[in-house]
Amino acid sequence: MTRLPCERGGLTLKQRQLLTFIEGYVADSDGVSPSFDEMRQGVGLRSKNGIGRLLDALVERGHLHRLSRRSRAIVLAPTPAALELSAPMQARIRNLAARAGTTPHAFLSAVLDAHGDRP
Incomplete structure (x- = not known):
């Protein structure tokens, strides 16, 4: 999920x-x-x-x-369907997370926390 x-x-x-x-x-x-x-x-x-x-x-x-x-x-x-990411965006996030040695969820969470962009 x-x-x-x-x-x-x-x-x-x-x-x-x-x-x-x-x-x-x-x-x-x-x-x-x-x-x-x-x-x-x-x-x-x-x-x-x-x-x-x-x-x-x-x-x-x-x-x-x-x-x-x-x-x-x-x-x-x-997860609400309205917030689903496109396949290319999911692939990009997975690639960045793999390069960082973490999961996509943890990667996005760390990026948002680091930049103070949490809603």
């Missing part, structure tokens, strides 16, 4: 970091969500309770869904 960083308006830095971490983890592990401990380490928090609060905020803002009574039960919300 392709999510664009521009969809993340209104999120705090930690919320954006967690969402980017989850997206990358899910993409790298064939759809398996990270555990609370992996998320805690991925964004540099000390407590799992902090991860729970961040996840609640991401659910509230519609970026992901949580399934009850299941471990690793995080589902990313679908």
Whole structure:
């Protein structure tokens, strides 16, 4: 699933970091969500309770869904069709991300953070 960083308006830095971490983890592990401990380490928090609060905020803002009574039960919300990138643009982003040694999501997120262009 392709999510664009521009969809993340209104999120705090930690919320954006967690969402980017989850997206990358899910993409790298064939759809398996990270555990609370992996998320805690991925964004540099000390407590799992902090991860729970961040996840609640991401659910509230519609970026992901949580399934009850299941471990690793995080589902990313679908991307609106209006924000899909053209095939040439996706290829260009994949190429730039590969040259930078990262994923396209992480690459775009880093570029937008570096330039302060987050909505």
